[in-house]
Amino acid sequence: MEHVGSAYHRVHRASLEDPERFWLEAAAAVDWEQPPQRALDSSRAPLYEWFPGATLNTCHNAVDRHVQAGHGERTALIHDSAMTGTKSRLSYAELLERVSRFAGVLRDCGVTAGDRVVIYLPMIPEAVVAMLACARIGAVHSVVFGGFAAPELAARIDDCTAVALVTASGGLEPGRVVEYLPIVAEALALSAGSVRSVVVKAREHVPGRAADHDATPAAGVRWLDWDEQCAQARPAATVPVAAGDPLYVLYTSGTTASPKGIVRDNGGHAVALAWSMAAVYDIGPGDVMWAASDVGWVVGHSYIVYAPLLVGATTVLYEGKPVGTPDAGAFWRVAAEHRVNVLFTAPTALRAIRRADPGLDLLARHDLSSLRTLFLAGERLDPETFAWAERGLHCPVVDHWWQTETGWPVAAVPRGLDSLPVRAGSAGLPVPGYRVEVVDGQGNPRAAGEEGNIVLRLPLPPGSLRGLWAGQERYRAAYLTAFPGCYATGDSGHFDEDGYLYVMGRTDDVINVAGHRLSTGQLEEVLATHPAVAEAAVIGVRDELKGQRASGFVTLKAGVDLDEADLRRELVALVRRQVGPVAAFRDVLVVQRLPKTRSGKILRKTMRQIVDGDEVAVPPTIEEPAVVDDLLVAVDRYRASGAAGG
Incomplete structure (x- = not known):
């Protein structure tokens, strides 16, 4: 250790x-x-x-x-x-x-x-x-x-x-x-x-x-x-x-x-x-x-x-921005032009790039030989995004x-x-x-x-x-x-046996499902292994029977064309296979964007308020307030479809 x-x-x-x-x-x-x-x-x-x-x-x-x-x-x-x-x-x-x-x-x-x-x-x-x-x-x-x-x-x-x-x-x-x-x-x-x-x-x-x-x-x-x-x-x-x-x-x-x-x-x-x-x-x-x-x-x-x-x-x-100014190659352009030795960003930026350019085609246009290390912090770096970045950059990726x-x-x-x-x-x-x-x-x-x-x-x-x-x-x-x-x-x-620390999320992101304590970070990690998923967030929402249940939200990679119902079934099966039936996981909603702060943190509390039907207090740090309105509409549509778990 x-x-x-x-x-x-x-x-x-x-x-x-x-x-x-x-x-x-x-x-x-x-x-x-x-x-x-x-x-x-x-x-x-x-x-x-x-x-x-x-x-x-x-x-x-x-x-x-x-x-x-x-x-x-x-x-x-x-x-x-x-x-x-x-x-x-x-x-x-x-x-x-x-x-x-x-x-x-x-x-x-x-x-x-x-x-x-x-x-x-x-x-x-x-x-x-x-x-x-x-x-x-x-x-x-x-x-x-x-x-x-x-x-x-x-x-x-x-x-x-x-x-x-x-x-x-x-x-x-x-x-x-x-x-x-x-x-x-x-x-x-x-x-x-x-x-x-x-x-x-x-x-x-x-x-x-x-x-x-x-x-x-x-x-x-x-x-x-x-x-x-x-x-x-x-x-x-x-x-x-x-x-x-x-x-x-x-x-x-x-x-x-x-x-x-x-x-x-x-x-x-x-x-x-x-x-x-x-x-x-x-x-x-x-x-x-x-x-x-x-x-x-x-x-x-x-x-x-x-x-x-x-x-x-x-x-x-x-x-x-990492994408949109003008494209998902913006970070690679800046790093190459200025011969950057260390790049430090948030995992949410990498996931945005991965979603828009999953094959890292835009990376191939730039010489990143000067880059010695990519550091990430601000949100937990899921293993799938870690592996994707490490394969593409050929340099150490350090969360x-x-x-x-x-x-x-x-x-x-x-x-x-x-x-x-x-x-x-x-x-x-x-x-x-x-x-x-x-x-x-x-x-x-x-x-x-x-x-x-x-x-x-x-x-x-x-x-x-x-x-x-x-x-x-x-x-x-x-x-x-x-x-x-x-x-x-x-x-x-x-900690693991060798003294490496695994930070799974805020303590209020640990949910209690029928007496079983589950980490939302663990569930997000599983959802992110699906090849169609660009980013995942899991929250604990109120449940009359179990106290809380896990509810998942995912965004998809660019170019993915899947039936949402099929994808939900695959994701539920994935969680049950890797975490177990104890997770009682059956709610998954596909959304265009997740609400985030300007520093890249997913606003899980805001998402819980939306799903629980509480008054939504939109924090001043949100990057795109319109995402909250989009999420409200998506949740209502999801419930109306009869797909939501009870």
Whole structure:
């Protein structure tokens, strides 16, 4: 189970047996204004603090130091917009000039160290610049996914009491333009009035200017043009902050009236991300990493913006979709053109590509010889999609697992430490720094192969959340009380005999059918083995006799022409053959699309509400609201056909 003798085992054991020494050594990869004398302060446990007494500046570590070391001409950022057909590159020196000048703009707006700035931008270079500029002057940024509705934006403004907001005229989606400025204006009208300045980047392809709103300022808010302000601002120098000071607040997906803002510190964040780049992703100076996510999510924060720049690598910022911009070969085109070494995306993106191009015909048009590893996270990677990707790409496909709260991987097969094999269906091994356990409802350890609650033994390593912006009592209640001495992940899973972790889903995705506990992840895995199925989701719905029953939803691969009734019979037989009659599985519905968040997570709770006939609360993080209406119609049609189980 412990892979005795492997480099991974030695490093993991060292991180747990002597975390003080381990993380002080890792901290040497970071430039400090005041270096840490010790790694961990446990005096306020379970509210731990990493690198107490140390000071640094995250922007300096991500940009300035590479220029000072003579690497100013190295490419820092590649922007590739499939929406506009444009591509651009910024060297580290050019990025430094833009960041320091925009930091001057924020300073001129009255933003000082500790103030909060909301960033509401599409996938354009200005998003990266704005985040780094906040870090440069010690301000705390809170990035809100571009296109969020006004009430959600207002709730986040109010929760962190932002003093400034940075936005653009709008974002671009396939077939439509999302104008941001009316949303921002409405959000400001709904909020409590903490924002004093709005800086607007006018985009060529989207109407709207700061001047349109500044002509009638509301409640003293100044609307400023990004380019005009940058042209006249003096560059700002870096401001050292304490290691424990907040770098950003990021609100978790699915929040509604009471946003849950995850707080990330400066010091632990920089150390953990720099360490993870070498150990987990095997990325160093000059390498190219592409995290195909959005800066509004934690993947974008950690592995589009901060981690690649902290180690002097090149990061790719992509404005587009895995399919439809223009086709299912979009990812392969970007990876080939920019000689990407590591691609990081969500399994849902791969499944979308697989559905549209099951034979990977579009992949054959591109030279992906530079690609060393494909990493996936965000949703469980089913074994069928894993095998499909591995066959087509001829490089390791590594599913790994982490959360907004942890900020970096909890489980993975660390590519920079060892050559241990990946296993289909597994998220890998516990990453050094994390003591991962699987326990029952009372906190007792579960044996290998037995599913239970996945918990992380305290203290969490550097880079994990420092708490919630709303307060530490809410943090304790949400994460630290269910299993004393542990952080409750809210995910369920099991270890195998060799210590590989299998994350099967959220704990509320375990259903109880007539007293038998079944994992929806297990049922989805079986459905996905059918050659016609592109993607599957299983939920537990109310059943008067059994308490709950499993209900399946599948989408089909492109070009599949099957009778739906025949397909349903085949899928039901497949589950009964591989899981057993205990699953009592007989409901399968073929749909065009599954409802998902913009980060790719299937909205199973929303699906349960639809099937159970409850009032549907459509979350603000949904990517395509129209999918919910389509699903309501499909469920009604399915019931009317008499196919639904009772």
